[in-house]
Amino acid sequence: MKTPNMIRLLEMSIHAFALAVVWRGASAMMTGGVSTESLGIIQSIEPFAIPVAILAIIGSVAASQLGLRRWRKASGGSHRESVELVHETPRLDQQHEKIIKDLRKKLTELDQENSRLNLVLQEKNACLLQDTLTGIGNRLAYEERLQQEFRRWNRFGNPLTMLIWDIDHFKQINDQYGHAMGDVVLRGIAKLLARRIRSTDFVARFGGEEFVMLLPGADAEAALQLADQIRLDIAESRFENTDINLPVTISCGLTRFQAGDSPQSAFARADRALYQSKQAGRNCCTTC
Ligand SMILES: Nc1nc2c(ncn2[C@@H]2O[C@H](COP(=O)(O)OP(=O)(O)OP(=O)(O)O)[C@@H](O)[C@H]2O)c(=O)[nH]1
Numbered sequence: 001m002k003t004p005n006m007i008r009l010l011e012m013s014i015h016a017f018a019l020a021v022v023w024r025g026a027s028a029m030m031t032g033g034v035s036t037e038s039l040g041i042i043q044s045i046e047p048f049a050i051p052v053a054i055l056a057i058i059g060s061v062a063a064s065q066l067g068l069r070r071w072r073k074a075s076g077g078s079h080r081e082s083v084e085l086v087h088e089t090p091r092l093d094q095q096h097e098k099i100i101k102d103l104r105k106k107l108t109e110l111d112q113e114n115s116r117l118n119l120v121l122q123e124k125n126a127c128l129l130q131d132t133l134t135g136i137g138n139r140l141a142y143e144e145r146l147q148q149e150f151r152r153w154n155r156f157g158n159p160l161t162m163l164i165w166d167i168d169h170f171k172q173i174n175d176q177y178g179h180a181m182g183d184v185v186l187r188g189i190a191k192l193l194a195r196r197i198r199s200t201d202f203v204a205r206f207g208g209e210e211f212v213m214l215l216p217g218a219d220a221e222a223a224l225q226l227a228d229q230i231r232l233d234i235a236e237s238r239f240e241n242t243d244i245n246l247p248v249t250i251s252c253g254l255t256r257f258q259a260g261d262s263p264q265s266a267f268a269r270a271d272r273a274l275y276q277s278k279q280a281g282r283n284c285c286t287t288c
Contacts, residue, residue, distance in 0.1 A: 159216075
């Protein structure tokens with residue numbers, strides 16, 4: 001037990017003893033007899049009740065003052081502080097412990113909320129860059145990746161080839177079989193395009209029935225070979241929706257990044273190559 005608590009206990013015991021003596025003395029004086037047997041010790045000092053009571057009160061005050069002064073001297077606090085401390089310290093400790101416990105709980109909750117929000121942010125970011133119909137990258141993803149690959153090409157000078165794909169007569173598919181069938185074809189083509197490329201390559205839906213590809217490390221000849229395989233794959237596939245089973249062809253224009261190129265100039269050249277493929281009768285790949 002701490003010193004102030006001991007002092008307080010001593011003080012309270014002596015006060016209680018003094019009060020018992022005073023009460024017993026007063027009761028004896030008023031009734032002329034003993035009102036209770038439980039206070040046996042007091043019975044024996046009944047004739048001296050009043051003087052003993054006064055002495056007990058003086059003794060209790062002196063003892064408590066002496067004890068507090070000693071404790072005060074050792075701890076360096078004032079009388080008021082020491083008395084307040086006796087009462088307040090346990091309460092303050094409990095309050096501080098509760099505040100710390102609450103703060104820890106809050107921190108844990110904030111940590112969990114932070115992790116949850118990070119996941120939501122990652123999901124939102126992924127959604128922002130994804131084409132909702134086909135599940136591959138969208139135009140924004142393409143713009144981002146193009147900048148990255150262009151900077152790498154500028155810095156290291158490794159070959160970089162760009163391909164633009166366009167489904168042939170797609171408008172006819174929509175008009176003849178409906179938009180739902182058009183969507184089936186778009187999803188199927190996206191899958192076939194993505195299936196044949198390396199993990200370091202990139203494919204996105206540029207918009208409508210147009211797709212773009214970036215093949216870092218591939219020169220125009222290797223890229224043309226790959227493009228032709230993909231084109232053939234698509235031409236040999238069938239796109240199905242309920243009772244419709246449809247063959248579809250695709251055209252491609254490709255170009256290798258050349259000295260002095262910007263992303264825009266390379267895109268314009270690949271687009272010219274695509275136009276030539278369309279002019280040549282479609283279902284073919286052209287390099288420019
Ligand atoms: N089903 C579907 N159709 C789309 C979507 N986006 C664009 N289209 C359609 O794609 C068609 C593109 O037609 P065009 O640009 O004339 O090209 P095309 O018919 O493929 O002709 P060529 O490229 O010359 O072979 C239009 O009818 C658009 O409405 C889409 O998300 N879903």
